[in-house]
Amino acid sequence: MRRTVSWVVMQTSPKGEEEAKLGLLVKRLSSLSNISAQDIYVPILRSGSTKATFLIEGYIFVKSGYPSNSYWDLARSLYIEKMISQYDSVSDMISQGTISDKDLKEMISEAYKLGGSYKVGDSVGIIEGDFKGCSGVVQTIIQENEGLNGGFYTILLTLRSAEVIVTVDVFSIGDHNG
């Protein structure tokens, strides 16, 4: 029988938040345990010490299926405040209070919707990043990792001497008039 994917929920410590802002938390946690970096999800839209933006602040999600000591290794680290999900003696795994893959993706999708929704051909203005202040037209919509890593748009900027395609996240664009 195929096991349903679920995610163990952990609350991050201030140090963990700091590392998340710098985009280093996944690497740090993965090196502390035998959990693959791909199975650790930090809901951060963009990292960078000053412009870091969290989708869900204060929590991280670790894919279930690893031995429980791997999760305890993380929970005891200085990056994690506490583990929200709990140990289940019947299954001998951290399986209580976990969140299903479907629910997590829905939750993330809802968070991304706060950034607005645009379709191909829409005229938009870039409101964040290097091209802030420029206007363009949506060319494609990109969903990475089934939406967990966010919605991105490729925007065509038509200049006098060039046509430039830039990729921006959903929170970096706004309606044409801002």
Add this chain to the structure above:
Amino acid sequence: MDSHIMERIFSNAHSLSNYPSYHKEIDEEMTQRLSSVVDHMGRISPIEADMIDLHILKGVPQSALGKIFGYTQPNIHYRVNRAIDRLKVLLTIPLFSEIFLEETLSRYFSDKKDIKVMVLLYLYSSQSHAARIIGESQGKVRYRFLRCLNSLAKIEELSEVHQALNTVNLNLTLLRKSEKKESKRKVLL
């Protein structure tokens, strides 16, 4: 070296702090000045106009411009400054249409080649380009132009035309347009 450090080293007089940003609220006078600059963007090359528009008016970093136009950041810095200098001079030269200039000059000058030289230098700021078109040496074109400028200085009704052509004469190197036709670049960032 980190591109941001390079940018800091090379940016000075034209750094963003000296210009109103795209989102900053600006007063009416500044709006008029900006609008006047935008109106004259067509007088410089499309690449230079884009550089001024993106970097000076919108605040796009020089490093990002480097990726678009294929130049290093210091090179972008130099080109932006040159474009600003060019635009500053062009803003002081009144706009005349080719027909207006030809008709006005023909009322006072009889030599058609003299008129053509003045019109071509007003339009292209290039003696070699004018020389090619009228089929004379560059030296001859220069001689004609300077002689015409002297004559223009004595005609009160043409003081505006004289001022325009004199500014062109003083800034020939800066104002010379590239004759190379550039196709529109397509860039994926």
